[in-house]
Amino acid sequence: MKTLIIISHPDIAGSHSQQFLLEGITRQKNITVHHLETLYPDGKINIEEERLLVEQHQRIIFQFPLYWYSSPAMLKHWQDEVLEEDLFDRWKGKDFGLVVLAGIHEREFRAGGRERVTMDELMRPFQTVANKFGWHYLPVLSIHQFNYQTEEERKALLVRYQQLLTLPNESLNERTDWFVRHLRKLSEEKTDSVQKQRLAHLVDLLLANQEEIEDLKTTLDELD
């Protein structure tokens, strides 16, 4: 599966959070990073190239800082220029996700919080675009006050980010394979033998579960 990350940020080089996320996914050949302000400093979008790019990817991610409770204007401009009703049929069935970076604490985005609305509510226009195109809308990854996050929180964030970008959302088998692959990679990076053992154990568990589920499926098929 190929993933396209469309980023809108007026100063991506100066953004710690954006750089942190991008460093976490370097050298992954199935991920294309596409920063609009770098490509189009004058705001003139190459519509045909953008459409080709969307066509070549199965999962489309919009990544942006929250500006006045939505994306920066540049990403809206991209939508206004690139999206078109004629493409509904051709583009249906894609996955669509949002990575939203906010300077305000998560607890404010709820009834009774200072912002009064949830991030899911604020992102409704994007969800409705996904609905219109027949895209599978992935849960929003909203990152709050990145600069105050601990090392541990940031590690956990990278895992969630990686999942949003590449974890298949369809079959359980594919999802298990994804986890096995990532746990094995993690195990290779570790030097501590206890940690290595724990990760190997996790992989064994996942594979055993996968086998068990396969057996159950065969049984169900025979009952059918």
Added chain:
Amino acid sequence: MKTLIIISHPDIAGSHSQQFLLEGITRQKNITVHHLETLYPDGKINIEEERLLVEQHQRIIFQFPLYWYSSPAMLKHWQDEVLEEDLFDRWKGKDFGLVVLAGIHEREFRAGGRERVTMDELMRPFQTVANKFGWHYLPVLSIHQFNYQTEEERKALLVRYQQLLTLPNESLNERTDWFVRHLRKLSEEKTDSVQKQRLAHLVDLLLANQEEIEDLKTTLDELD
């Protein structure tokens, strides 16, 4: 009360609905019409002038066609450039309204409709901006499939538009005065004597009600 209508539309001269609305409010000295694409064809907004304009008006209206379930990018650009946290205190207490023109039928904007969401939900980012600034958020005036509307529907639309632009939302007295003023103006324009009589009767009723409410208030004050 002075009202500022900030319009974003890439081709306002070619839009029947926009022209219809604007023709309905010509020569009203307390309404300022401000079309962004005419003023800033290159997208470079004069931030200081825009802030001054907002400052000079009590009611701010955003008027735009629905593009991908939000405003055109230009209006978002205006927000990104002009709005600023430092202005929260200075600008608080304004009225804020939206006039949204949509090509899709109203019945699709609800649970179970094709769009699945209501217009109120889609406009949540604007409502949250209003909340942040301490503005009074007026009910959204959403206009659906203007080109299919009958003459009668369009007349009713102009009344709702005029109310959104100029009807005070605070005191009942001010609201009554507004209606009396508008009914009298309407009566002057009519030639049919039956219609004139009916309108005069309505004005009498409103004024009588107003007096009665005043009396009740006095009674309440005496009981206090």
